[in-house]
Amino acid sequence: MTVAATRRNVLLIILVLSVGLVLTGLAALAFGGVHLPLREVWAGLCGAPGNPEATVIVREIRLPRILLAVLVGAALAVSGTALQALLRNPLADPYVLGISSGAALGAIVALWIGGRIATASPAVAFVGALVTMLWVYLLGRRRGRLASYTLVLAGVVTASFLSAVILFVLTLLSSRDVRGIAFWLMGDLSLVTGSQLRILLPVVILAIAGLYLVSKDLNVMLLGEEEAAHLGVNIKHVETAVYLMASLLTGLAVSVSGAIGYLGLLVPHLGRMIVGNDHRALLPTAALGGAIVLVLSDLVARTVVAPAELPVGAVTAVAGAPVFIYLLRRAAG
């Protein structure tokens, strides 16, 4: 379907995407709930004295949020890419397979037991993501082989079951907690703190790097498990790496920003249209693409109904569903 890009082209594409990410980030810095002239945005970014409000808005409200969008977007897109390769399924993504729901349930249970979203919950969200992933994987196997349809159906059913459990837990919580959680569940980047970014940044980079180490093996896995095994790929190692890293990325992303759909599903496909199926090129492309898409989506979420805000998950879903249908028709035609 796609022609593998040459190494030089890949470097060029990654360079272009990096520049695109920086430009998108700057655009996101310039707009928000309050209109600031570009000169003030720049002065605020530099921390120039004389306009403390602009400094606070740009450096303490907009900038951390954009950084969070970059990290979460990259995390979701990369884990979607790795899952699609490992499971050889174009529909695999953390949201469709119920992994996001598992992480969300973990985060909510953590909140229920005590603590608050985004402080105690990342670890529990990670456990929720991992358990859900293994469960779906076990359900998706038939006679020792991965069955594509079974896997997706198992994921969809698991996701809806977990959503029901989330609703049940929400009825046990006080309406004060529920109000915040309902917004967070739809995807919300507004609650970022510096400590979250300090945890997220190294872990996301390490997990993406970890997946990059198995990117060659993922290329071979596309041929099928048996073929990959014949070609000397240690399937157990690759599987373990992908499950752990994808759960880690999803769990962290969900614990800080709720369940944001379509990103992990669509960005890998868009990436494949650009650089082809070589995961050494595809993983960085997806990371940059996911970051750009989420920064843009959050910019839309922050500005279209200002001063109110949309949940960013609603923006990605409204934009993502038509893109998905377009890709589907394209593939069918």
Added chain:
Amino acid sequence: MTDRRRSPDFWRFDAHLHAGAPRKASRALALLLAVLLVGVGRASAKWVTDQTGRRVNVPEHPQRLVSLAPSITETLYALGLGDRLVGDTDYCDYPPEAKRKPRVGNLLNPSLERIVVLKPDLVLGSPEANRREIIGQLEKLRIPIYGVTAQSVEGTLRSLEDLGRVLGCEREAQALRERLRGRIEAVERRVNPYPRSRVLFVVWYRPLTTTGPRTSITDVIRRAGGDSVTKDLDGEWPRLSLEEALRRDPDVILYPQAESFFPGLDEFARLPGWRDLRAVKNRHMYCVSETITFTSPRLIDALEQVADILHPRAGRGTEGRR
């Protein structure tokens, strides 16, 4: 973007400050000191515990207030502090002047950026209206947020007094509280001789959502000489099955006057299940002011209205009830 404060208002505020100045020399001195301190831009601050139990560092005399809840906005105006309010929410529509203040967005997700540009020296919020995450966000931006919470008539009076203390207008708050307390006691004296009617409050009818024990609604019903049939349920807004409503057999059904669609009595008399309720059959179904959900001075308006509904002086409402 925003309406400018007109200068006459500003001067009126100033006059109010002086007219209300305490006679005692020490307090006058304190006020003078505070004004001086504000004048040189170094307002002193004090540590207080807000109604949610948080320690908050609030300025001695907060001058630029942002309200994150309609009930707080109303209370500020009732205390004569409307001129100090520099921002409120999209839902703050009472008194009408509140609609002209710069808006910071909705209750759940107010815009931090808008709050920052209003340069508030104190933000007032409520756990009943706002999500709690807003506290951390404002703390991060070093903007003090004071939490006010009330789930009863008494709690509303307490909030009033508390706000008066924090905002430096104890006397106005005291006077207003005494006036409201007088009205509350008058209602209670009036309804006391009559037997209590059993009330079902319908927050929403599809699905039937009602009110739990710790809400201003249940308290208003009790003080107005009624007895909420759902006061034993858990949570603030529990759901109730129609079967259970039939079993609990209320004498009177109350529902809030809301802009959203709420069918009239005739439609209820045709709805399956509902038409079998005795209160619907007897046409004892009444619309009450939505201020029954506001923990502001207008809660007392709702109290008087509910008392009139449950115990009309002619005794019309109590005949034929248990």
